[in-house]
Amino acid sequence: MEPQPHTVESYRDAVLRLVNALPPEHIALDQALGRSTAEAVTARLPVPAFDNAAMDGYAVRSHDVANADRDRPATLTRLSYVRAGSSLPQALHAGEARPVMTGAPVPPGADLVIPVESTASGRFDDSATVEVWPSGRANIRRRGEDIAAGALVIPRGATLGPRDLALLAATGHDGVLVHRKARVAIVATGDELSSSLPDGGIPDSNSVYLRAAIASVGADIASTLVARDDVAALREALDTAARDADLIVSTGGVGPGTHDLAGRLAAEAPGGTLATVAMRPGRPQAHATWRGTPWLALPGNPTAAFVSFEAFVRPVLGRLGGGAEHSGTAAETVSVGWESRPGAVRFVPLSVGGDAESVSVSPFGPPSHASHSLSAMFRAPLIAMLGAETADVRPGQLVRVIEPA
Template structure:
């Protein structure tokens, strides 16, 4: 039996980044850039109005007020998407919409709310002064042509997608999503749309694992259930080389029909079989045909915790991420917690931030590894170390925030 740290180091040691691919700007959300994005234009490409209103000469309106308005002749109307044909001279103004280019001669824009019209719009009545340059967005004030706007290694978020579109990067180069095969094992499993008969249960693990793969940025492929016999399990696990990663659930313990460990030793290589942790001590890892393989326990919470600790960082690393750890913080226990001292516990809990900035953590429900409800209600895994068996209320413990992304706070 190895430690959690030893297991994690082992699973990450041989993992490299997958090859890059080009995808659409929108499809790049959440992906890691494999190359810099360089702007082909200035953003903004021209001086433009930040307001609906009137483009004016500052010198004409410097002293304008409601008590002493300034009247200017309107020489042109310029909507967004058009380009001004007339310069603004002394005593003149251009009616302008947000985003429209500022005409030559104008050096400020007065918002429409501070103006009025006369003579059917031929005259603008300016009732407030403005500063020189006010309400004008300058050419290249956001991005200059040739500038690197997004660097290789950055994770694409919604604002980055907007930048991709603004600079014409319609097909950014990103690292490929890992294709992750998911294999549930067991004669007792039936489909989720089937009513389970005597001795049967629905195959929930394939769905929770697929959801975890999606959440980590991978592409899940749910394979057929491997029944509890050697040949059937060999046939399905032998498909591992078709994928970047394979994850099975169940069949890794000491039961009469737990054959995954034996199959792995027959058709692949095994790095470890047990980890000093709870839930989920039977954590199997190795390779099949060069593809990393994880044999997770069959109990639902054990499966999910094992994925969180060992599989998720592998999926992230394959996809080009460098931040592989969920945020952690300490929390004060809201109640006593007992455990066995021989292994590290990862308990489902809920951490609540207090007014002084500290956190208080309470278990989110029953801690049986067969129960998913406490995992659903949890926002963290409460980490209780080896060597101790009793943690009184008021003691502190570390929380792994499963509700927050890697690299966040």
């Protein structure tokens, strides 16, 4: 089968059509970091949950201190303390002042908290009365003034971070409905991976990278297999991989070589495609469904496998997990231009320079071969994603960048 030409965008769309979001499950908040919500979440409790004191002071009725000032304080009957965590105290009556600590519930009838500093003594004591005057602010956090009960707090499809989990807890949740974690099987192909080192063998860095990259986006590793350049061996590895996985990711064997078997098997499988994608590195790609399990076949070159993960595997894992279906990109200004040829999306490793006021980026090593340099691609803090229409890059130009895993 002849490879089908694709742009990066059209091939990403094609592999995304292989998968749907995994079923939801309800889990405890302490297990939900990095998971994506399967439904919009609303507040069960308002924030604050009740009217409470914004500072240490005295809860009073504003009518009782309306005409008071520092020179003519109002004298009120002092009641017992209310601390944070106390139950709601009895209603406040005319002429009374109740000491309240920050976060303590404000007694019904009180509409003002006077800071302890705005008292004649300037401190809390056990006297029967207290002399106070208004400070100009109510100093009361009203029930629901930050978040009302029933308000949206987390949208559907959000990837939960530490602050999201705290927000859920603050609004009355002890668990959340999220999509199940994806289980991914890795298959590395090639006789060279099983050869003895250093006589012709190649370390299997792709499996090491993929295991770490997949884990970094919140998916689980179902298995890691190595298959020789033999059709029967590769079929057996794929059969094993498909038994307990939601996705198979293989590396190697998608080029035109005589021993490139993964692409051929993918093209013969249901929904299979052997493709040439207009990108450098990572031009040869393939995908299919194997024994009912979606399969992405990436190139074996480590730099090509790396950018293929960012361009295609990460979005697929995002859809499976119910979250973002694209690699996060931003724009940075280049400080050093370089010659380039349009016609394909190019992934170029970048170094970061400048200072806090002016950050700029430049190629990590010689631009002519940086995208194929293993050391540059795996050490660079950012990767430029130059559009297929981009010709020479000029100093001061904005370029899209990926912050890789």
